[in-house]
Amino acid sequence: MKPLKIAVAGLGTVGMGVLTCLAKGGEALAQRAGRELQVVAINARSRGKDRGMVLDHIPWTDDPVALARSDADVVVELIGGEGGVALDLAKAALSAGKHFVTANKALLATHGAALAALAEKNRSALRFEAAVAGGIPIVKAMRESFVGYGVRSVRGILNGTCNYILTRMEATGNEFADALAEAQRLGFAEADPELDVGGGDTAHKLALLASLAFGTAPDLAQMSVTGIRHLTYDDIRFAHEFGYRIKLLGIARQMPHGIDQRVQPAMVKIGTPLADVDGAFNAVMADVGEAGPYFFEGRGAGAAPTASAVVADIVDVARGANGPCFGVPAAELSALTPALPDSRRAAFYLRFAVLDMPGVLAEIAGRLAESGVSIESMIQRGRSPGEPVAIVMITHESPEPAVARALKVIAASDKVLGNPCMIPMETG
Amino acid sequence: MKPLKIAVAGLGTVGMGVLTCLAKGGEALAQRAGRELQVVAINARSRGKDRGMVLDHIPWTDDPVALARSDADVVVELIGGEGGVALDLAKAALSAGKHFVTANKALLATHGAALAALAEKNRSALRFEAAVAGGIPIVKAMRESFVGYGVRSVRGILNGTCNYILTRMEATGNEFADALAEAQRLGFAEADPELDVGGGDTAHKLALLASLAFGTAPDLAQMSVTGIRHLTYDDIRFAHEFGYRIKLLGIARQMPHGIDQRVQPAMVKIGTPLADVDGAFNAVMADVGEAGPYFFEGRGAGAAPTASAVVADIVDVARGANGPCFGVPAAELSALTPALPDSRRAAFYLRFAVLDMPGVLAEIAGRLAESGVSIESMIQRGRSPGEPVAIVMITHESPEPAVARALKVIAASDKVLGNPCMIPMETG
Numbered sequence: 001m002k003p004l005k006i007a008v009a010g011l012g013t014v015g016m017g018v019l020t021c022l023a024k025g026g027e028a029l030a031q032r033a034g035r036e037l038q039v040v041a042i043n044a045r046s047r048g049k050d051r052g053m054v055l056d057h058i059p060w061t062d063d064p065v066a067l068a069r070s071d072a073d074v075v076v077e078l079i080g081g082e083g084g085v086a087l088d089l090a091k092a093a094l095s096a097g098k099h100f101v102t103a104n105k106a107l108l109a110t111h112g113a114a115l116a117a118l119a120e121k122n123r124s125a126l127r128f129e130a131a132v133a134g135g136i137p138i139v140k141a142m143r144e145s146f147v148g149y150g151v152r153s154v155r156g157i158l159n160g161t162c163n164y165i166l167t168r169m170e171a172t173g174n175e176f177a178d179a180l181a182e183a184q185r186l187g188f189a190e191a192d193p194e195l196d197v198g199g200g201d202t203a204h205k206l207a208l209l210a211s212l213a214f215g216t217a218p219d220l221a222q223m224s225v226t227g228i229r230h231l232t233y234d235d236i237r238f239a240h241e242f243g244y245r246i247k248l249l250g251i252a253r254q255m256p257h258g259i260d261q262r263v264q265p266a267m268v269k270i271g272t273p274l275a276d277v278d279g280a281f282n283a284v285m286a287d288v289g290e291a292g293p294y295f296f297e298g299r300g301a302g303a304a305p306t307a308s309a310v311v312a313d314i315v316d317v318a319r320g321a322n323g324p325c326f327g328v329p330a331a332e333l334s335a336l337t338p339a340l341p342d343s344r345r346a347a348f349y350l351r352f353a354v355l356d357m358p359g360v361l362a363e364i365a366g367r368l369a370e371s372g373v374s375i376e377s378m379i380q381r382g383r384s385p386g387e388p389v390a391i392v393m394i395t396h397e398s399p400e401p402a403v404a405r406a407l408k409v410i411a412a413s414d415k416v417l418g419n420p421c422m423i424p425m426e427t428g
Numbered sequence: 429m430k431p432l433k434i435a436v437a438g439l440g441t442v443g444m445g446v447l448t449c450l451a452k453g454g455e456a457l458a459q460r461a462g463r464e465l466q467v468v469a470i471n472a473r474s475r476g477k478d479r480g481m482v483l484d485h486i487p488w489t490d491d492p493v494a495l496a497r498s499d500a501d502v503v504v505e506l507i508g509g510e511g512g513v514a515l516d517l518a519k520a521a522l523s524a525g526k527h528f529v530t531a532n533k534a535l536l537a538t539h540g541a542a543l544a545a546l547a548e549k550n551r552s553a554l555r556f557e558a559a560v561a562g563g564i565p566i567v568k569a570m571r572e573s574f575v576g577y578g579v580r581s582v583r584g585i586l587n588g589t590c591n592y593i594l595t596r597m598e599a600t601g602n603e604f605a606d607a608l609a610e611a612q613r614l615g616f617a618e619a620d621p622e623l624d625v626g627g628g629d630t631a632h633k634l635a636l637l638a639s640l641a642f643g644t645a646p647d648l649a650q651m652s653v654t655g656i657r658h659l660t661y662d663d664i665r666f667a668h669e670f671g672y673r674i675k676l677l678g679i680a681r682q683m684p685h686g687i688d689q690r691v692q693p694a695m696v697k698i699g700t701p702l703a704d705v706d707g708a709f710n711a712v713m714a715d716v717g718e719a720g721p722y723f724f725e726g727r728g729a730g731a732a733p734t735a736s737a738v739v740a741d742i743v744d745v746a747r748g749a750n751g752p753c754f755g756v757p758a759a760e761l762s763a764l765t766p767a768l769p770d771s772r773r774a775a776f777y778l779r780f781a782v783l784d785m786p787g788v789l790a791e792i793a794g795r796l797a798e799s800g801v802s803i804e805s806m807i808q809r810g811r812s813p814g815e816p817v818a819i820v821m822i823t824h825e826s827p828e829p830a831v832a833r834a835l836k837v838i839a840a841s842d843k844v845l846g847n848p849c850m851i852p853m854e855t856g
Contacts, residue, residue: 025576145736
């Protein structure tokens with residue numbers, strides 16, 4: 001069989017990981033792919049940069065979009081970004097009938113349905129295993145393995161930076177800012193960390209998982225996204241006292257009247273699999289009704305894990321895999337109907353910073369009661385004269401909007417300092 | 429596109445699970461498969477048996493092998509057994525150019541290479557996701573997702589019956605026989621439990637995982653297999669004191685000079701993922717070098733999880749997937765070279781039942797020292813006059829044959845009762 005010709009755009013950590021993996025894979029990899037895998041063109045912003053590997057033997061292209069006119073069978077896009085060059089290259093490559101493999105979650109979360117349609121029109125494969133949870137083959141599992149019973153919900157720790165920060169806050173007692181600084185020093189967080197700690201990166205990945213699970217077009221708009229900046233060491237410590245750990249989760253759930261998509265810190269019971277995911281690891285829990293649940297854990301970022309996923313996609317393409325990239329044909333991807341706000345019910349962890357004065361607890365409890373929210377347990381601690389006091393509560397299961405309404409009223413009280421913190425308790 | 433026509437042989441729990449799943453899947457499943465999935469023939473031993481579902485509309489065949497002559501595109505074999513009718517049907521179906529999907533680990537562990545060759549010769553797909561770890565898509569992941577860096581070792585809890593028994597022994601303090609009886613009462617163990625508790629079922633599954641990992645023909649002969657019958661509650665309790673839990677693992681490892689395949693109880697450190705797999709769940713840990721590790725956990729048996737895997741294979745077939753069933757072409761599957769016995773090194777848990785008399789500890793320690801085995805820690809407990817005493821040790825890392833040799837000598841002492849128990853400590 002003829003070699004599969006590959007063009008790679010973007011030679012950062014992941015791009016070089018892919019080239020290294022392909023070069024080292026040799027005979028064994030060709031055996032798995034059923035044919036030789038041959039890199040016929042590469043591109044990056046700077047040709048002269050030392051990348052620790054001799055690349056002179058591979059034809060260089062200055063313009064990434066020109067890779068779509070190369071003789072490659074498959075274009076691998078590792079540039080990143082939801083639009084710009086990555087989008088131009090995706091459109092050009094697919095339109096030229098080339099297969100397209102990418103690690104670009106932003107691109108697909110934003111333009112996934114259109115690119116899927118373009119790929120199908122041109123009989124090209126569009127593959128993105130590396131876009132979600134690095135080397136964990138969750139995209140393939142969602143697309144191909146859980147189809148019999150269907151996915152009812154998917155919950156994931158999808159951002160290694162946030163999980164690293166939360167793990168370190170718990171281990172060291174540091175506040176968010178210090179843990180972030182440490183993560184940046186060690187290369188676990190970017191200089192501009194907003195996409196990670198603000199929840200945006202998790203949102204991109206969740207949009208793809210939800211599409212794979214429910215046959216809907218990826219939809220970033222119908223998603224509530226909360227990051228981890230507002231979490232304090234107190235929250236982590238209190239969580240522990242209640243037997244929970246705080247994790248930033250991406251959650252997509254089939255509800256009776258629509259799909260609930262959210263990125264938010266959640267209380268995860270210690271002893272359940274998601275609670276034990278440490279450091280920069282990623283994990284996904286898929287509820288497939290009576291056939292499940294299934295839990296996957298592994299490295300969610302870094303050169304080798306991400307390259308592993310990219311190369312798996314390339315091998316699939318070499319083997320002729322070419323089903324619809326979101327599991328159902330692009331034309332049949334439905335628009336996502338968001339769940340009704342009231343259908344989202346949970347017990348909530350609430351933390352208030354209050355002035356230590358008479359009546360403050362009565363006021364908080366009263367406002368919650370007015371919204372129909374009842375309290376399951378409470379901790380009050382840290383009382384030193386004149387200092388603000390933390391009041392922490394776990395509510396009984398309540399509709400989220402009712403709790404949010406009560407908190408808005410409470411936050412307006414002059415006895416309450418700053419914004420109350422509200423974190424749902426995840427069950428199961 | 430034309431419907432995919434399916435014949436199902438075997439209408440036990442899993443067979444009925446598959447029929448139910450296909451019947452309920454309807455439009456959504458057809459969308460995933462890219463075509464309608466149509467059951468055109470069924471077979472089981474007894475036609476009259478009440479199976480809780482009306483089957484009158486599906487053509488019945490008394491002879492399973494006759495399904496190979498039906499107009500089905502794919503034959504699903506859920507009869508079981510390493511030879512006999514299942515083998516006859518596999519050969520007949522593949523020879524007739526039909527795709528073949530099976531949950532039969534014994535069949536493939538024994539005849540996998542030959543059937544893979546037959547499938548390729550006839551351009552038929554041979555798929556067996558349900559044969560290993562039920563609904564966990566580990567076969568697909570090993571075959572398709574970890575190909576870039578290659579699998580260095582795979583370790584799995586692959587038998588839910590054994591894991592259930594070990595979990596219950598720990599929870600209740602019961603001995604093996606009582607826990608087995610409970611498992612049988614609750615339907616977690618067969619009336620004849622030998623295939624499960626003797627390790628044979630795990631061995632079948634491990635042979636398939638090893639083949640997928642290393643490109644070798646499945647090889648049951650080059651495998652050391654120990655079950656769980658000899659484990660006592662004492663072992664579980666002592667393990668806990670050392671911070672470990674005992675799990676029956678199937679382990680396949682690439683060693684410097686060959687592949688080590690073994691099924692055996694192992695000490696797994698509490699707090700690592702495999703140690704936390706409870707009850708009838710299954711789990712697999714794959715080491716893929718710098719790209720990993722990856723951990724998968726889920727339901728390893730039962731109607732829905734197994735049917736989920738079977739239906740995923742059917743959908744793959746419907747989509748035209750037809751790569752080599754063990755990841756590399758059948759003709760290129762290599763013979764498995766077993767690792768050198770001395771290359772297997774581990775720290776070992778050792779338990780001796782001894783008479784409470786002077787010199788017994790000196791004798792045991794002396795024999796171990798003669799074999800070059802040194803002791804890392806020791807517990808001696810349960811001393812009541814006249815009763816046998818348990819001496820428990822953890823050795824430093826040692827070659828397994830040296831420890832086994834020493835134990836053989838020690839077992840011959842008239843101060844030592846019964847066979848010493850020897851369990852390796854798994855790291856990582």
